[in-house]
Amino acid sequence: MPELPEVETVKRTLEPLVVGEEIFQVRVYYSGIIKCPNAEEFTEYIKGRRIETVTRRGKYLLFSLSADWELIIHLRMTGRLTVNKGEDPLDKHTHLVFELSAGKELRFTDIRKFGMVYLVKSGCWERIHGLFTLGPEPLASEFTLKVLKDKLHGKKTRLKNFLLDQSQIAGIGNIYADEIMFAAGLLPQRKTEDLTDREIARLYSAIHLKLEEGIRHRGTSFRDYVDGKGEKGGFQEKLKVYGRSGQNCSCGSALISIVAAGRTTVYCPKCQG
């Protein structure tokens, strides 16, 4: 569920609450969420480690721990990572509870159980394929207009597929892909190699605009998403196309829904070309 702006918001809300905390114990209610090592080793190795930093890479959350361990979490569609009080009632779908000091708990909750949790030695990402092959951070300075242009022209694919490909650009999912293409005035089925310099410049600006706007509104809570404090985001109010199929675009024409890259894709046939 959460894309770059949502994961960034979770990161920012968790950071002040968990950095410096020691993980005294982990309670595992559903071990299938732990991808490596096995649940027994996971709980054994993590016990007594201190959380030193919280960072984000694409849609992954990275917790660097003492003694060179790294806890890596992907929320996938419905994952939630929240800080709770020990006495807060446990959600039906809470799979992992990290016990911190003074009754504070970091809880991983995931209705659909698609989330993924890893514990590795720092920087040992080879076993986490999606993280290991991740493309550049779209909001970092190394993601230049030239980088985007080279990537677009080096691929024989369509724009929607390209934007969802995490190995090309990290962190864009279905909602922001559609909003970015609308903001850039580009159709999802456009071939990336055919895009002109002008269009690529519009796409580049739209990527920054929409991701930054998403972060500023603390993410999109279309269904399940909440931040580290359990609070909803506000960007769903600002969506121009996603979830608005059949409604009118601001230009007056009806928004169209198609399936592209295997996902529902909404666009305006008049504003996007």
Next chain:
DNA sequence: ACAATATCCTGCGAGC
């Protein structure tokens, strides 16, 4: 090299 499809899983809204 790329696209489409199935898969993991639960909940929800629509339609009957």
Next chain:
DNA sequence: TGCTCGCAGGATATTG
């Protein structure tokens, strides 16, 4: 009210 169906923001393996 209760049922069945289709759909959901992700990543990945498999098939074409």
